[in-house]
Amino acid sequence: MSNKAILEMKHINKSFPGVRALQDVDFTLCGGEIHALMGENGAGKSTLIKVLTGVYEKDDGQIFVEGNDKEVSIRSPQDAQRLGISTVYQEITLCPNLSVAENMYIGRTENVYQNWKKINADADKLLKSLDIPAKATQQLASCSIAVQQMVAIARAVDMDCKVLILDEPTSSLDEQEVEKLFALMRDLKARGVGIIFVTHFLDQVYEVCDKITVLRDGKLVGQYEIKDLPRVKLVAKMLGKELDDMSDIRSEQEPYQGKDASDTVFEAHGLYSDTGIKPFDFYIKKGEVNGFTGLLGSGRSECVRAIFGADHVLGGTVKKDGKEVKITKPIDAMKNGIAYLPEDRKNDGIIGDLSVRENIIFAMQVLRGFFRPLSKAEANKYAEEYIKLLDIKTASADTPIKSLSGGNQQKVILARWLLTHPDYLILDEPTRGIDIGTKIDIQKLVLKLASEGMSVTFISSETDEMLRTCSRLVVMRDRKVVGELSGEDLTQNKIMSTIAGGEN
Amino acid sequence: MENTAVKKSKGSDFLGKLLRQQLFIPVAALLILAIFNLIADPSFFKITLGYSSAGQPVLSGYLITILDYGSELAILAIGMTLVTAASGGQDISVGATIAIAGSVILRVLCGTDSRPETLQTSFLVAFLVACVVSMLFGAFNGILVAYFKIQPMVATLILYTAGRSIAAWINNNELPIISDPTFAYFGGFIPGIPIPTPFFIAMACVIVIALVLKFTNLGLYTQAVGINEKSSRLNGINPKFIKFLSFVILGLCVAVVGLIKVSRLSSINYSVIAKDIEMDAILAVALGGNALSGGKFNMAASILGAYVIQFLTTTLYKFDVQSDALPAYKAVVVILLVVLSAPSVRQKLSGLGKKLRVKEVA
Numbered sequence: 001m002s003n004k005a006i007l008e009m010k011h012i013n014k015s016f017p018g019v020r021a022l023q024d025v026d027f028t029l030c031g032g033e034i035h036a037l038m039g040e041n042g043a044g045k046s047t048l049i050k051v052l053t054g055v056y057e058k059d060d061g062q063i064f065v066e067g068n069d070k071e072v073s074i075r076s077p078q079d080a081q082r083l084g085i086s087t088v089y090q091e092i093t094l095c096p097n098l099s100v101a102e103n104m105y106i107g108r109t110e111n112v113y114q115n116w117k118k119i120n121a122d123a124d125k126l127l128k129s130l131d132i133p134a135k136a137t138q139q140l141a142s143c144s145i146a147v148q149q150m151v152a153i154a155r156a157v158d159m160d161c162k163v164l165i166l167d168e169p170t171s172s173l174d175e176q177e178v179e180k181l182f183a184l185m186r187d188l189k190a191r192g193v194g195i196i197f198v199t200h201f202l203d204q205v206y207e208v209c210d211k212i213t214v215l216r217d218g219k220l221v222g223q224y225e226i227k228d229l230p231r232v233k234l235v236a237k238m239l240g241k242e243l244d245d246m247s248d249i250r251s252e253q254e255p256y257q258g259k260d261a262s263d264t265v266f267e268a269h270g271l272y273s274d275t276g277i278k279p280f281d282f283y284i285k286k287g288e289v290n291g292f293t294g295l296l297g298s299g300r301s302e303c304v305r306a307i308f309g310a311d312h313v314l315g316g317t318v319k320k321d322g323k324e325v326k327i328t329k330p331i332d333a334m335k336n337g338i339a340y341l342p343e344d345r346k347n348d349g350i351i352g353d354l355s356v357r358e359n360i361i362f363a364m365q366v367l368r369g370f371f372r373p374l375s376k377a378e379a380n381k382y383a384e385e386y387i388k389l390l391d392i393k394t395a396s397a398d399t400p401i402k403s404l405s406g407g408n409q410q411k412v413i414l415a416r417w418l419l420t421h422p423d424y425l426i427l428d429e430p431t432r433g434i435d436i437g438t439k440i441d442i443q444k445l446v447l448k449l450a451s452e453g454m455s456v457t458f459i460s461s462e463t464d465e466m467l468r469t470c471s472r473l474v475v476m477r478d479r480k481v482v483g484e485l486s487g488e489d490l491t492q493n494k495i496m497s498t499i500a501g502g503e504n
Numbered sequence: 505m506e507n508t509a510v511k512k513s514k515g516s517d518f519l520g521k522l523l524r525q526q527l528f529i530p531v532a533a534l535l536i537l538a539i540f541n542l543i544a545d546p547s548f549f550k551i552t553l554g555y556s557s558a559g560q561p562v563l564s565g566y567l568i569t570i571l572d573y574g575s576e577l578a579i580l581a582i583g584m585t586l587v588t589a590a591s592g593g594q595d596i597s598v599g600a601t602i603a604i605a606g607s608v609i610l611r612v613l614c615g616t617d618s619r620p621e622t623l624q625t626s627f628l629v630a631f632l633v634a635c636v637v638s639m640l641f642g643a644f645n646g647i648l649v650a651y652f653k654i655q656p657m658v659a660t661l662i663l664y665t666a667g668r669s670i671a672a673w674i675n676n677n678e679l680p681i682i683s684d685p686t687f688a689y690f691g692g693f694i695p696g697i698p699i700p701t702p703f704f705i706a707m708a709c710v711i712v713i714a715l716v717l718k719f720t721n722l723g724l725y726t727q728a729v730g731i732n733e734k735s736s737r738l739n740g741i742n743p744k745f746i747k748f749l750s751f752v753i754l755g756l757c758v759a760v761v762g763l764i765k766v767s768r769l770s771s772i773n774y775s776v777i778a779k780d781i782e783m784d785a786i787l788a789v790a791l792g793g794n795a796l797s798g799g800k801f802n803m804a805a806s807i808l809g810a811y812v813i814q815f816l817t818t819t820l821y822k823f824d825v826q827s828d829a830l831p832a833y834k835a836v837v838v839i840l841l842v843v844l845s846a847p848s849v850r851q852k853l854s855g856l857g858k859k860l861r862v863k864e865v866a
Contacts, residue, residue, distance in 0.1 A: 331740035
C-alpha cells in the first residue's frame with residue numbers, strides 16, 4: 001500500500017480578495033491509496049482541488065507529479081488532464097442527452113471521422129471491466145445518478161489518470177449505490193490509481209480511506225494514517241476544538257422526547273400533488289419538532305413541498321390553527337405563517353447574483369407586498385442583525401450570495417425565513433453538504449426555535465441528526481407514508497425496520 | 505462619497521475598481537466618442553441659438569440632436585431593460601408597435617377624415633388610447649413569453665413582422681396629416697423653450713421610473729425572476745406575472761415614443777417610422793453593461809447607454825456616412841463594446857492590470 005508519492009503539493013498559497021483561502025498547504029498523495037480530504041466549509045478543500053485541477057492558478061508554491069522531474073505548472077483543466085489528474089464533481093458535468101460512450105470519448109478524439117463501432121465496443125469493454133452497469137449506446141440520462149458518476153469515473157480512468165479526485169461523489173447516492181461506488185474505488189486503488197476523496201460523511205471515510213488530510217481555515221492541520229485517527233479525534237481536528245458541542249446536542253434532546261397535547265398548528269388530510277405521492281395525513285403541534293424520513297426518492301421532500309404549495313397540489317384539505325385554508329402556491333403558505341427551506345439550495349434557494357442583504361430580506365419583502373419596499377436603512381438593519389445572529393461569514397451585506405460557502409448560503413436562506421417570523425418552519429435537508437460546525441449550529445437553532453414555540457418539520461438524510469432533533473418521525477417508503485414513530489419507538493433500528501418494511 | 509475614498513488609494517487600484525463599475529462602460533464609450541469628435545472636428549460641440557420658422561428661439565447643433573433623438577431611445581431603454589432583466593430576452597417588435605401607437609393617435613385625432621379641419625378629440629385622449637393599445641400589444645408579447653414560454657425574440661418576431669401592416673390598417677392605409685401646430689410641440693419645441701421637448705418627456709419618464717423603482721419592489725422582483733425563477737416562485741413571487749408586467753411597461757414606453765414620432769412629422773410613414781429602433785434600444789441596454797441574458801440591471805446605465813448610442817449615430821452622420829452604410833459602422837463599434845464588456849474579457853483585462861501592478865512594485 002505504501003507506494004511512492006505520485007503527487008506532491010508544497011507550500012501552496014492562494015488568496016482571493018479579502019480571504020486567504022490557502023496558506024502554506026502541503027499535500028502528498030501516493031499511488032494506490034484512497035486519501036480523504038477533510039475540513040469544514042471554508043477550510044480550503046475546494047480551493048486546493050481547484051488549484052490542482054487548474055481552475056484556479058496558485059499564487060505561490062510548487063506541484064510535483066510523478067513522471068516529471070521538475071515542478072509542473074497547471075494553468076487549465078487541460079493541463080491537469082495531460083498530467084493524469086481527473087476530477088469527478090458532485091454535480092454531474094457530463095451531457096445527459098448523449099450516449100454513455102459519447103460522454104466517455106467526447107473531446108478526446110483527434111480525427112474528424114469517428115469509428116463509433118469501435119468506440120462503442122471499447123466503451124463496453126471498459127464498463128464491463130469496471131463492473132459498471134451501463135451500456136455504451138444507452139443515453140446517459142437514462143442511467144441513475146450513481147451510474148452517471150461511475151461513467152464519469154470510467155472516462156477519467158480511460159484517460160490514463162493517475163490522480164482521481166472525487167468531490168462529494170456520494171451526496172446524492174443511496175446506500176447500495178455508495179457501496180457500488182466504493183467497490184469501483186477499491187478496484188481503481190488496486191490498479192495503482194491515487195484517489196482523493198472529498199466528503200462530509202465520516203462513516204464513508206472510515207470505510208474506504210487509507211489516509212486523511214485535514215484542513216482548517218486554509219491551513220494544513222495534518223496528514224494521518226486512518227488507524228491513528230479515531231473519529232472523535234478527526235472531528236475535533238476539523239473543528240479545532242474538543243467535542244463538547246456534540247454532547248451538548250444530545251443533552252438538549254431530552255425535553256423534546258415527551259409532548260403535551262397543545263394546539264395543533266397545522267394539519268393536512270389526504271394531501272397529494274402531481275409528483276406521484278400518495279395522499280397523506282399529517283399534523284404538527286405548537287413547539288413540536290417532527291420530521292419525514294425515508295430513503296432518497298421516498299417522497300419526503302414531495303410531502304413538504306405539497307404542504308407549502310411548491311408543487312401542483314391536486315387534492316386534500318389543510319388546516320392552519322384549526323381553520324381550513326387553501327394553499328395552492330407558495331405565497332398562500334407564506335401568508336399563513338409557513339416557511340420552507342428547500343432541499344436544492346442552489347436552484348431553489350439562493351438568488352445568486354443578489355447580495356446577502358437582498359437575499360435575507362427577500363421573503364419578508366414579498367410578504368410586505370409590492371408597494372411597500374423596505375427602506376435601505378431597514379434592510380440593512382435586518383441584514384446586519386441576522387448576519388450577527390446566525391454568525392454568517394461574509395465580507396459584507398453587499399457581497400453576492402453566490403460567493404459565500406455552502407454553509408453560509410444556507411444560513412442566509414435560514415435567516416430569510418426566520419425574518420418572516422413563521423409559526424411553522426419546514427427545513428428540507430438544511431444540513432446537506434455543509435460542514436459539521438454549521439450542522440450543529442442549525443440543529444441547535446431548530447431546538448431553540450421550538451422551545452420558543454415555533455413548530456418545525458426537519459428532514460435530513462442522516463438518521464442520527466433526525467434522532468437528535470425530532471420528537472416524532474413520519475416514515476415514508478415509495479412515496480407513501482408507512483409509519484409514524486415517537487417516544488420509545490424512536491430508535492435507529494426501529495426507523496430502519498419501518499423503512500425496510502416487513503415484520504419487525 | 506465612495507469615489508473620494510477610492511481616489512485616495514493607489515491609482516491602479518482606482519482603475520481596477522473603476523473597471524468593475526457598471527457605469528464605466530457607457531461613460532468610457534461616451535468619452536471616447538467625445539474625444540474623437542474633439543480631435544476630428546471641434547465644431548461638433550457648437551451649439552447655436554437660432555430661430556425656428558415660427559420665429560421662436562431654438563437651440564441647434566449636433567449635441568442638441570443627440571439630446572433630441574437620444575431621448576426616444578432612453579424612453580425605450582427603460583422598458584427594454586426591464587424586459588431583458590426579467591425574461592432574459594429582448595423585444596424586437598418595438599419599432600413596429602411604435603408605428604401602431606402613432607397610427608392609433610392619428611386615427612383617434614382625425615377620425616375617418618385624413619385631412620381634418622378640426623380634431624375629433626384632445627391630444628390627451630388620443631395619447632391615452634394609444635397607451636392602452638400599446639400596452640395590449642405588450643401584453644400579447646408578454647403572454648407569449650411568460651405563459652407560453654416562447655423565446656422573447658421569437659415571440660416578438662410576430663409583431664415585428666405584422667406590426668406595420670396593422671398600423672397601416674388602422675388608418676385604412678391613408679396618411680392623415682394634422683395641421684394643428686400645437687401637435688408638433690411633442691416632437692419639436694414648445695414656444696419660448698429652446699430645448700427640444702422629447703428631452704423633457706424623457707426626463708419625466710426617467711423620474712417616473714426612478715420613483716417606481718424606489719417606492720415599489722419592481723426592481724427587486726424583476727432581478728430575482730431573471731436570476732432564479734424557481735427560487736423566486738418559492739419565495740412567493742409570481743414570475744410569470746413579473747415577466748408579463750415588464751412587457752406591458754415596455755408597451756407604455758412604446759406609446760410615449762409613438763407620440764413623439766408622429767408629432768415630429770405631424771403625420772406618419774408606416775414603413776419608415778421608428779425603423780430599426782429596437783436594435784438601438786437593445787444596444788443601449790447592452791452598452792449600459794447589463795447582461796442580455798437577464799438578471800441584475802442598472803437602469804441609469806441603460807439610459808446613459810441610449811444617449812451614447814445616439815451620440816454614435818449622430819457622429820457617423822456628421823462624417824457623411826450614408827444612412828445605408830450606417831448599420832455597418834455601428835456594428836463595428838458595437839462589436840468592440842460588447843466584446844470589451846464580456847465577462848471573460850473583463851476578467852483578462854483586470855488580470856492584466858494586476859500584472860502591471862506587480863511590475864510597478866518590483
